[in-house]
Amino acid sequence: MDVLLPIARQQKAQAMTERLEGTFRLNLQPHHAIWMLLIFVFTVGAAQAQAPRELISPIDALVKWMPFILWGQEGTLNGFALNLMISFFAMLFGTIAGVTLGLMQISLLLPVRKGSWFVTQFFRNSPWLVLLFTIMLLFPFEIELGNMIIPVPDWMKAVIGFALPVMANISEVVRGAVRSLPTGQWESAESLAFSRRQTLWMIILPQCFKRMIPPWINWYCILAMATPLASIMGVEESVSYTAQAMNAEGDRPELLPVFYLFLLLIFFVYTYPIARWSIRLEKKFVVKT
Amino acid sequence: MKSKKTAILAGVTAALAFGVVATLADQAYAKNDRFKKVLDRGELIVGVKADYKPWGFRDSSGKIVGMEVDMANDVAKALGVKLKLIPVQSSNRMQFLQQGKIDLMIATMSDKANRRKVVGITDPNYYTSGTNVLAKKGVVKNWDDLKGKPVCGKQGAFYNKQVTSRYGAKIVAFVGNAEAKQALRDGKCVAWVYDDSSIMADLASGQYNDYEMPMKTEDDTPWGLAVPLDEKDGIWGNFMSGITYNWHRTGRLIELEKKWGIQPTAYLQTMKKKFEAYQPK
Numbered sequence: 001m002d003v004l005l006p007i008a009r010q011q012k013a014q015a016m017t018e019r020l021e022g023t024f025r026l027n028l029q030p031h032h033a034i035w036m037l038l039i040f041v042f043t044v045g046a047a048q049a050q051a052p053r054e055l056i057s058p059i060d061a062l063v064k065w066m067p068f069i070l071w072g073q074e075g076t077l078n079g080f081a082l083n084l085m086i087s088f089f090a091m092l093f094g095t096i097a098g099v100t101l102g103l104m105q106i107s108l109l110l111p112v113r114k115g116s117w118f119v120t121q122f123f124r125n126s127p128w129l130v131l132l133f134t135i136m137l138l139f140p141f142e143i144e145l146g147n148m149i150i151p152v153p154d155w156m157k158a159v160i161g162f163a164l165p166v167m168a169n170i171s172e173v174v175r176g177a178v179r180s181l182p183t184g185q186w187e188s189a190e191s192l193a194f195s196r197r198q199t200l201w202m203i204i205l206p207q208c209f210k211r212m213i214p215p216w217i218n219w220y221c222i223l224a225m226a227t228p229l230a231s232i233m234g235v236e237e238s239v240s241y242t243a244q245a246m247n248a249e250g251d252r253p254e255l256l257p258v259f260y261l262f263l264l265l266i267f268f269v270y271t272y273p274i275a276r277w278s279i280r281l282e283k284k285f286v287v288k289t
Numbered sequence: 290m291k292s293k294k295t296a297i298l299a300g301v302t303a304a305l306a307f308g309v310v311a312t313l314a315d316q317a318y319a320k321n322d323r324f325k326k327v328l329d330r331g332e333l334i335v336g337v338k339a340d341y342k343p344w345g346f347r348d349s350s351g352k353i354v355g356m357e358v359d360m361a362n363d364v365a366k367a368l369g370v371k372l373k374l375i376p377v378q379s380s381n382r383m384q385f386l387q388q389g390k391i392d393l394m395i396a397t398m399s400d401k402a403n404r405r406k407v408v409g410i411t412d413p414n415y416y417t418s419g420t421n422v423l424a425k426k427g428v429v430k431n432w433d434d435l436k437g438k439p440v441c442g443k444q445g446a447f448y449n450k451q452v453t454s455r456y457g458a459k460i461v462a463f464v465g466n467a468e469a470k471q472a473l474r475d476g477k478c479v480a481w482v483y484d485d486s487s488i489m490a491d492l493a494s495g496q497y498n499d500y501e502m503p504m505k506t507e508d509d510t511p512w513g514l515a516v517p518l519d520e521k522d523g524i525w526g527n528f529m530s531g532i533t534y535n536w537h538r539t540g541r542l543i544e545l546e547k548k549w550g551i552q553p554t555a556y557l558q559t560m561k562k563k564f565e566a567y568q569p570k
Contacts, residue, residue: 055496064349073351141390234381244376247340248347250494253467 026221028275036268040261047254056249058258065245069238069263080238080266082155087224089159094166094223095216101167102174108196116171123168129229132161136233155237158230166223173215177208210285217278221271228263238263323517324525327392332371335361336391339376343493343549344397344486356549357395360415360514363541364393367532383408386517393516393529397486400513409521411529414511415542417556420448421485421506423470423492425499428479432456432504441469441478448482451508458482485552493550502552509556538564 047058056064072078077085104116123131135157142151181204189199231239242263246255327333337357338345345355353374365372375391382396386408399418400410422429422440429435435458442449444462452458461478463469470491473481481488485506491497514533516525536542537560546553 052496054498068347068349068351076351137384141388234376234378236376240376244340244347247342248349250342250491250496251467252494252496253471 026218026271026275027279028272033268033272036265040265043257043261047258050254051252055252058255061245061249061255062258062262065242065249065259066262068245069241069259070266072236072241078236079241082235082237083224083227084270086155086158086162086227086230086235086237087220089156090162090166090223090227091220093159093163095170097163097167098170099174101171102178103200105171105175106178120168120171120175123164124172126165128162128165128226129232131164132158132229132233135161135164154233154235155230158227158233158235161230162223162226166219169219170216173212173219174208176215177211178204180211181207213285214278214282217274217281221275221278224271225267238266321520321523321525323389323392323520324523324528327368327370327525330370332373333361333365333368333393334373334375334391335364336375336377336382336385336394336396337361338378338396340378341397342490343551344490345376356545356551357397359545359548360395360536360542361393363536364529364532367528383515386515389517392525393514395514398513398515400511404513404515407518408515409518409526410513410515411521411526411533413530413533413537413560414513414556415533415536416512417506417509417554418484418486418512419506419509420451420482421488421502421504422452422480422482423473423488423497423500423502424480426501429503432507435480438480439478441472441481443469443483446483448484452482485554489551492552506555511556534564537561538568 044059051057067074069079071081101116101120104112105120107113107116136154139152139157139160141154142149144150185203185207186199189203194203228237228239230237231243234240242259246252246259249255337353337355339347339353341355343355344357345353348354353376358374361374362372375385377385377391377394377396379396379398382394382398383404385391386394394408395415398404398410400414404410422435429438432452433456435452435456438458439461440452440458442452442460442462443466444464449460449462453460460482461472463472466481466483466487469481469483472478485502488502492500492502514529516529520526537557540561543553543557543561546557
């Protein structure tokens with residue numbers, strides 16, 4: 001069984017990182033991209049051949065609706081652009097809240113530590129869809145402040161709904177990164193008369209920062225791919241727009257694989273470079289212990 | 290750190306409580322507040338379908354168009370305000386109306402007693418749909434022609450049972466409508482039985498040019514447009530009742546039906562005749 005050893009080692013190393021970060025890694029390789037393209041080309045070809053001659057062909061239909069799926073009506077940012085917007089803002093808010101929560105998790109005060117641990121675990125282990133539903137149904141569509149009416153559009157509610165699980169996972173990333181440093185760092189800082197705050201800000205966190213970047217990017221990719229969940233709540237993003245575009249073309253069965261694979265492709269094209277970049281950063285930042 | 294967290298928690302709780310209060314306040318509106326709000330705002334917000342051709346769907350520029358959109362336009366014009374459309378789904382259309390996110394809902398909704406308890410469906414109904422079949426031109430003429438013949442249907446659809454018990458058709462059931470329609474194209478059955486509004490949508494799509502909907506529609510279910518429940522007996526509900534009456538009387542809906550390539554519905558003809566009978570000659 002000697003041949004299995006390198007694989008076993010590799011699996012073990014991967015399992016260790018994943019345990020530390022509390023998540024799986026998007027391990028996208030160049031051959032994945034080739035497979036994706038092949039599947040797309042073959043499916044489109046098959047659908048094209050199947051389509052009745054007298055109707056608009058699936059490819060022409062896709063080209064016609066592409067701008068609509070990518071950004072919606074002219075001058076609006078819906079469709080895929082809205083998926084990106086939701087992912088940016090959810091990541092921004094999720095990161096700010098997550099770093100705060102993560103630092104609370106390593107606090108010396110027991111109630112703070114326990115409380116933040118509970119919040120982290122609660123949001124980390126709740127299904128994303130449940131959180132999204134709760135937030136979207138809980139928040140009003142507009143807030144009245146005296147005479148002022150502040151509208152809360154659906155996509156903004158989706159941002160909050162997605163920011164919560166991101167927050168909890170980033171919190172774990174921060175905690176994991178701090179834990180991953182050898183205790184010697186704390187001890188030597190203490191022997192040099194650094195206060196706890198100084199140790200944390202000047203010694204520990206700068207070293208953690210590098211380690212947190214790859215899992216942080218990884219979480220961004222997962223979040224970006226999760227944003228179509230919002231289509232269930234009627235947010236005008238790419239998946240709901242794709243369904244509407246297909247309906248406008250008469251819901252023909254041969255359009256389904258072409259349109260949905262196109263969606264898969266644009267998400268892949270967006271996520272792939274980011275995932276590859278995160279793998280490169282990880283190799284660069286690897287810390288020898 | 291702890292006090293900071295408590296402060297954040299308190300803030301969040303307050304925001305949530307505020308949200309709940311805001312929602313409750315919305316529901317407790319007195320009858321005519323919605324109507325007044327529409328006029329103050331200068332904009333009417335209507336929930337329509339964006340995935341139900343030809344009632345509400347997207348044109349290639351992404352704009353929502355269709356028969357129900359034209360109706361919404363008529364309402365906005367009558368009020369002298371701008372129109373804003375919000376795409377709704379069957380699963381959220383009544384909630385949107387309850388929350389106050391939309392002022393009016395025209396979204397292919399069947400009028401059911403339990404729905405009348407949730408939203409203010411106004412009378413008279415603007416449309417009906419029922420059981421009919423899609424068949425190749427000239428193959429069948431009336432319901433009795435189906436006797437003993439294979440008819441395609443969707444598994445579990447209640448139309449299947451009716452054509453079997455009433456007209457003795459042999460149902461060939463498929464998992465979905467796409468499969469059933471494909472079987473019809475392949476000649477595995479003489480007709481496909483389903484809801485006439487859905488069949489009309491197929492006919493309008495241009496994929497079924499050699500096909501027709503030959504029968505007289507049975508088991509008509511009325512469609513209802515709706516205003517918020519507590520506005521139903523106020524200005525807003527009565528306004529919508531009035532505009533629907535005029536749509537029927539002037540034949541506006543029949544005209545729209547024609548515009549969107551929908552086969553004439555017997556209900557609209559009947560209503561037009563009925564209301565016209567009261568007019569002085």
